[in-house]
Amino acid sequence: MLPEVDAALKKGATVVTAGSRLSRSLRAGFARARQAEGKRAWTSPDILPWNEWVMRRWHASSDAPPPLNGTQEESLWRRVIESRERGLIHTGGAARAAMEAWLLLHQYRLPREHPLWLQSRETAAFRQWSHEYGELTARLDRIDAARLPDRIRPAPAYLAGFDTLTPQQEALFARAPGTVRVGEGAARCRAPVLATLPDQEAEIEAAAAWARDRLDRQVGIIVPDLHGARKTVDRVFRSLVPGAYHISLGTPIAEHPMVAAALNMLELAVRPAPIDSATRVLLSPFARGDLARRALRDVEMRREGLWEASLESVGAFPEAAAAASALPRQQTASRWALSFSSLLAAFGWPGRPPVDFEAASSWQDVLADFSSLDTTVNAMTAGSAIDWLRRCAASRTFEPANRGEPVQILGTLEAAGSEFDALWITGFDSESWPPAASPNPFLPLALQRERDVPNSSPEQALAFARRVTARLLSSAAEIVVSHAETAEDRPLRPSPLVAHLAERKVKRPQPAPPRRPATEPFEDPAAPPLEVSGAAPGGARILELQSHCPFRAFAETRLRARPMEHPDPGLDPRGRGVLIHEALAHLMAAIGDSSRLAGPAGAEIAEAVEHALRRMADESAFGKRLREIERRRLTSLLERWLDVERERRVQFQVVGVEVKREVEVGGLRIVTRIDRVDRLPDRRSVLIDYKLTAPSPEAWEGERPDSPQLPLYAVTHEEALAAVAFAQVSTAGLRFRGVSAAAGALPKADEMDGSTFASRVAAWRDALETLAADYCRGEATVDPKDGPKTCEHCHLPTLCRIAD
Template sequence: MMLRKDLRVVKLADLSADEGTLLLCHSARLATDLRRAHGALQAASGRPSWRALQSATMAMWLEHLCSGALLRGEIPPDSVPGVFLNKLQERSLWEQTILTDTKMSAVAAELFDTDGMAQVAMEAGNLSHVWRLTLPEAMQTEEWRAFERWQASVAAICEKNHWCTQTQALAWRIACISRGVTGLPTQIGIAGFMAPDPMLARLLVALETRGVRVFRLELGSAEAAQICRYEFADAQAECDAAARWAAKQLHDYICTSKNSRTPIRIRIAVADLPVRQRMLAAALDAALHPDWVGAAWAGHERDYQIIGTSVLADQPLVNVALSLLQLLVHPRRVAQADFGVLLCASGWSGDVSEADGRAQLEANLRERLSTVTTLDSIHAAVTRLHVELNIPRLFESLSAIVDATKQLRAQSKRQLPSAWAVHFVALLESVGWPGERPCIAAEQAACDALRESLTNLVTLDAMLGRVDSSVVLRHLQRQCRDQIFQAPRRVPAAVEVCSLTDAIAAPVDAMWVMGLIESAWPTVPRPNPLLPAEMQRRAGVNAARADSLASQAQAIQTLWRHGADEVVFSSATREGERELRASPLIATIKKTTLTRVVAVAETASKSDERLERFTDALAPAVTDAERVRGGTHLLQAQAICPAWGFYQYRLGSGVLPAPTDGLDAKARGALLHSALELFWRDRAQSDLLQMNAATRADEVSAAVENALVNYERHAIAVLPPRLRQLEHQRLVALLQTWLDLEAQRRPFRVLACEEKHNLNIEGLPVRVIIDRIDELDDGRLIIIDYKSGRKVSANTWSEPRISEPQLPIYAALAFPDRELAAVALARVTSDNPAFIGIAQAADLLPLVKALDDQRKHYPADEFADWNALRERWAERIKVVAAEVKDGCAAVVFDSDASV
C-alpha cells in the first residue's frame, strides 16, 4: 500500500525553491541528493543563480521548527516534557534496564549480546508506540512479557528523570504544530516514503489542518528508453560486467559530451552490497583505473564511490585508536594476533620512521610470547629488543600505556564516562595518534568523527553514572560501529554504488541494479523478534508483511524504471554449488544477450596496453656487497624451487611463525639440541657405557636442566612451573631412549658440537653449524645432524637437485681433506629413534647401510665409490649455489607438496 495516493504529484523540474516550499525526505542522503539534483536542473536551464531547495528529514525539520518556536517564546519552557534523549542515550537506557532485569553478572554480560538485545528492544518500543500495539493476555509470549517489563522500567526511569525518548519527542513536536507554532512553510512535499508511516501520517494531518498544502514529489521522469536484463554465471561475473558497463558509459560520455558542463551520473544498486562490496570495488578498480597500481594511489579519489556501507570503526586510524584504548582497558588479556595487527598498523608512535623495526618485532613476539599474553609481557619484550631493532618511539609509547594502566589502577576504578573520555584522549595523545605523516582528507575526517564520539560520551553521564572503563569503551566502540562514515570528496564521483534502499533517489543518466535473485528481491519479512509477528502483521507493520514488502518492491522497481535513460537489471544463476533463480519481479523483462557486455569488455581491455609485461625468471645477480643469509636453508629452497629461494632469502619473504601457548616445535627442537650438546660435550661412548643407571639419570637430568636454564635466560619470561616440569620429564625420557641407541654403536668420541664453519661455494658465502662430529678409533669422522620430527628422509641425496643438502654440504665441502666414515640424520623421537643416512661400510651406525648396499638409489655409473659420492655432492651443490649467485629465480618445482 502506497502512502497517500490522493496527494497531488509534482516533478522536481517543476518545483519552485522559494521560502514557502519544503521537502521532507525519507533519509538525509535523499534530502542532499534532491537538493543537488534541483540545483543541476536550474543550471541546465541557464539560470545564473537560484535559491537552494529546502529539504530535510521529518525529524530534522521538526527539531528545527520547535527550537525556533522556543526561542521566540511561542512554546513556554515549562511545557517541554523533559530532556530529549538521543539514540546513544536511549539505547544505553534500554541496555541498563535489560542487565538489571536479568540480574546478569559482568562476566555473563560479556558473553551475552546485550548491545544487540538493547537495539531490538528499543526498536520494539518505538514500534509499540508508533503503531499503538496492544496484545490480549491470551496471546502473550514470554518474549512479550519480558519486553513489557523492560518497557515499563524504561518508562518509569524516563518519568522520574524527566526524559523523553526519540519517538515521544517526535510526537510532542507534531503536537506543537497542532497547538499553533508559527514558521510553517506554504507547501510541503514528501519524497522517498515508500511504506506507510503512522508518524508521517499524523504530521500531514496536522499540517493540512493548519492550511499547509501537501504534495508528493515524483522522483522519476519518463520511462527509460532502454531497459534490459542480464543473467550471469555467478556474482563475480555480474560484478565484472557491471564495472565494464560503467567504464563504457564514462567512455561514451567523454567522447560525446566534451563541452558539457553537466557531469554524468551513473548508479549501481546492489541487493547484497555488504557481501559484494570488496568484489565490486576490485572490479571497478580494474575497469576504471587499471593503471593505478601500488600504494601511492591509495589516497586518490576514484571515479566511483560506495555509499552507506563503511562504518567509522572500520576506518584504519579509528580502528588503531580503539585498539590502543583496548590495551589500556584490558592490559591483562591481549591477543597476540590483535597486537601484531596494531604493531604493523600506521597511525601511532613511530609508524613511518620505525616501520621496519616494528615488523621485525612482530615476528619476534610470535616466537617468544603465547597466543594470549599481557601488556607487561609485551613491554618486557620491547624493553629487551628496542635498542637492537631501533624502535625508541615505540618503546616510549608502550611505556606510556603501561604507566597509564598503573595510574588508572591507583585511581578510582569507577568514574563518569566524561572522565574516562579525558583519560582516553590523553592516552591517544601520549602515543602519538594519529601518526607521523600528515593525514589525507578522508583520514582527517575520520579522526574528527572519533574525537566527536569521545566528546559525546559526556551525554552518558546521567545514564550510566560511575562505571568502570570497560563499559565506557564498549559504548565508544558501539558508537563507532553504528556510525556510517562517508569520506569527503573534492569532486563528486561519476559512479555511485549503493544499496537498493539508497537507490530511492534522484534520477541519474544510467542505472544498473544487480543481485536481484528470488531470495533477495522482494526482501523477506523481518518482524521484530520481541513482538508477536501476527500482531505486527495485523497492525500493518510493513517489515512484518510479505504482501506489503512485495507491493513496496514493485513501487521501487517502477521508480527505477523511470530513474535513468538506461536501466539494467541483473542476477546470478549460481552461488557455489547452489542454483539461483531471478526474482519474479524482473522475470517479465526480456533477457538480453551478453553481446553488448562482451563488447564493453573488449573496449575496457584496451587500457591494459599501458601496462608493461615482462618475464621475471631472472633476478639481479648477487653482488659482492650483498649479504645473503640462509646458509644451507637457502640452498635447500633454491634446489626445491629457485623462485622460492629468491623470495625467501633475498627478498626476505616467508611465512611468519604462528604464536603458540607454551613451547612451539622450534623451541622444543632447540631445547633437545641444547640438552644433547650439553650431555655429549667432551665425552666419548666409553663414558656413557661406564655410567650406571643412577649416574646416567643424574647426568641426563643435569643436561636437561642446564638447557632449560639457558633457554629461560633468553626468553621473555620463565616457563610456568608445571609446563617446565613436564618439559623436563619429556626431555629426560627422550635422551634416555636416544642414549640406548648410541650405546649400540662402534666406539667413538665426540669431537665437536654445534661447530660453526664459514664456506664459500661458487662465490656465495654460506655459514653452517654442524650439530655433531664424531671420531672413530681409526680417525675417520661421522657427521650427525639432529632431527626431532618423525618425517626424516635422505632420499634426495642421490638426485641432481638435493633438497636436504645439509649433510652433503658438510661431507663434500666442510671437510674436503678429512676421511669420512658416514653421514647421518639422527631422528631423536621417543617411539622410533634411528640413524638415517649412508656409510662407507656396513655396521658403522645402527641400520645405516653402506653405499654398495644402496645401489638402487646410488647407481654405480654415477657414484662409483665413496669418494665419487662426495665429488658428485660437491658438483651438484655448486650448481645450485651458482644459480643463487647468478640470480636464477624461475618458478620450477617437482610437485606442489615440495614447495
C-alpha cells in the same frame, strides 16, 4: 523533481524525506531548477530527512533534555541486560537487537501486555528488559528516538520517498492537517529490459561499462546487497569509471585508515596487544618517527617470538609511553576523551599533512558520542574506555561527500524517491528478490505479522518487494534490470517480479589492456660474485636454498629477503624444536656414553628439562601453565627417546654436542653446528641431527638434494665416519633415519658396506661443491627444482616474478 514539490518549496513549505540521500538530491534538483530560471540567488529550501525533522519538532515542542543518542541508549540496554543475564556472552549483540526490537515495538504499536510475549524465552526476556529499560530512562528523565514521534507536536509537511508509513508515523501526521504525501511520478520508462550475466561480478562490470557510456546524464546503479558487494563494486567502478561515481553506502569510520591507526595506538597504550596490532602501529604513516627504524623494530619483535606487545616493550614511542604511564586508573568518558587526544598527539597522530579533514571531523564526532556516556555510564577504566570508543567508531558511518558525480550507486531503500536519466538494477534473481523474511527474534512472530512489521513474513516481504520494484521501474527513462546466471555453482533465475520484462543480450565487457610503463625487459640470471671475508651468513641453509632455487638462495641469504615471523601464543614448532635440542644436548652430555643407559636416568632427564625451560624462560610468551605442560611433554619424550638409544647394539661415547665448526666446500666458507657427535669403539664417528620431522635419506641424493644438511656435515667431517642420521624426536615419532657403514650402530638405519658408504659420501661431495661454487659465482636463476611444487612454500613470488 515533481512539479508539486518544487512549487511547494518555492512557497516555503517543508519537505520531509525518507532518507538523507533524497534530501540532498532534492536540494540539488531545486538549485538546478532555479538556475534554469536564470536566478543567481534564492532562499534555501526547507528539506530534511525524517530523523532530523523529528528532532526539530522535539526542540520546538519541549524544554526537556535532548533525547538519548544511540551510544547512550546502547549503554542503558547493556546495563539492563547485564544485570538480568549474567551468563550472556554477547551482551553487545543482544543490546543492539533489543534496540531494534524497541524501535519496531513503538513504530508498529505492538501491545506490550499480550500473552504471546510469554510463548518464547527470547520474547519473555525482552519484555522484562523493556520494562526495566523504561523505568531506568524514567529515573534519568530521558527519552529515546523510538518514543520521540509520540511526544512531539507535528506541523504540516510534504512527505517524499516513503514507500509506506509506519502506524506511528500515520498517527503523528493525522494530527497535522495539511500534510501531503507525495506520490511517485508517472512511469518514465516505457520498456525496461532484462539482462542475464554469468555472475555477480559480470553484472557489476556490465553495469559500469554501461554507465561509462552515459556520463553526460544522471545514472543510477542499484545493488540490493550493496553492503556485501561494496568492495567488488568499488574495485570495478574505479577501474572503468574512475572519479565519476559515488557509493551511497558508507563504511564504519573505524575502518578508515587514519581512525583505525588512532584506535590501534590507544589500544597499545593502555594494554598489551597482539603482535599484529603492534605491527600496525609501528608501520603506521600516521605516527611520528623514522618509519624504517620502526619497521626494523617490528622484525626484531617477531624474531624474539613476541606474540603480544605493550607500548613499553615496543620501545619506539617514548613520548607516548610517558603519557600512557601517567593515565589515571579510572575517570569519566569525557575525561578519557581528553586523555586520548593528548595521547594521540604524543604518538604524532595524525602524522604529516595532508590530513583527511572529513575523516578527522568524523573522528571528533566519535569522541563527542563517547563523551556523551558521562550521563549514562559511571567512571570507567582505560580498557573499558577503549572498548566503548571502538563501539562508537564502529557504529558511526563515514561516507565521503557526494559531489554530484554522474553515477550514483545505491541500495534499493536508499533509492527511494530518487529519479535518474538512466538506471541499472542489479541482483534481481529469484533467490535475492524478494528478500527472505527475517522477523525480529525478540518480538512475538504472530504480533509482527498481525501488525505488518517489515520482513516478518514471506507475504509481507513480497508486498514490500512489489512496491519497491514498481517504484524503481518508474524512476528513469532508460532502465536495465539484470541478474546472475549462477552463484557458487547454483543456477539462478530472474526474480518473478521482473521475469516478464523483455530480454536484452548484454556481453561482459572486455577488460581494458593494462597500462604498462615504457620499460625494456632485461633478464640477468647472475648476481655479483660473493665477496665476504670469513664465513658467509646462512650456514647449511645456503646450500639447501641453492638446491631448491638459486634465486631464493640469493634473495634470502644475500638480500636478506626473509619471511616475516608470525608468533602465536605458546610455542610454535620452531620453539618446540629449540626446547628439544636444548634438552637433548644437556641430557646426552650428562649421560656421556652407552654404558650409562643401562640404569635409570630420571635425575638426568629432570635436570635436562629444567635446563631447557630456563633457556626459554621469557614469561611473556612462556607462562607458568605452559611451562608445566612442556615439562611433562619433554619428560615423556626424553624417557621414550632413551629407549630408542638403548636399541643400539654398538657401544658409543658422546664426544660432542652442539659442535660448531667453520668449514669450506666448493670455495664457500660457512659455519655448521652439529647437534651431536658419537664415537664408536673403532674410533669412527656417528653424526646425529635432531629433528621434529626427519626427512628420509632419499632427500640427500642427486645433484640438487632436498636436504643437504647431513651430507654437508659428512663431507666436511675430518675423522672417519661410520654413520650419519637424523634423530626424529617428537610425539609424531621417535626413530633414527640415516645411513650406516657399521652394523648395529643405529637401529633401523639403512646399512651398507664401507665402499658403498664411501661412494655415497663422494657423490654428496660432488653435488655440494657444485652448489657451493654456483652460489659463490652469483648463480641466481629463477629455477625451482620441482616447479610449482617447490614454489608452494616460497614467500618470494612478487620478487622473482615467476608468474610473469
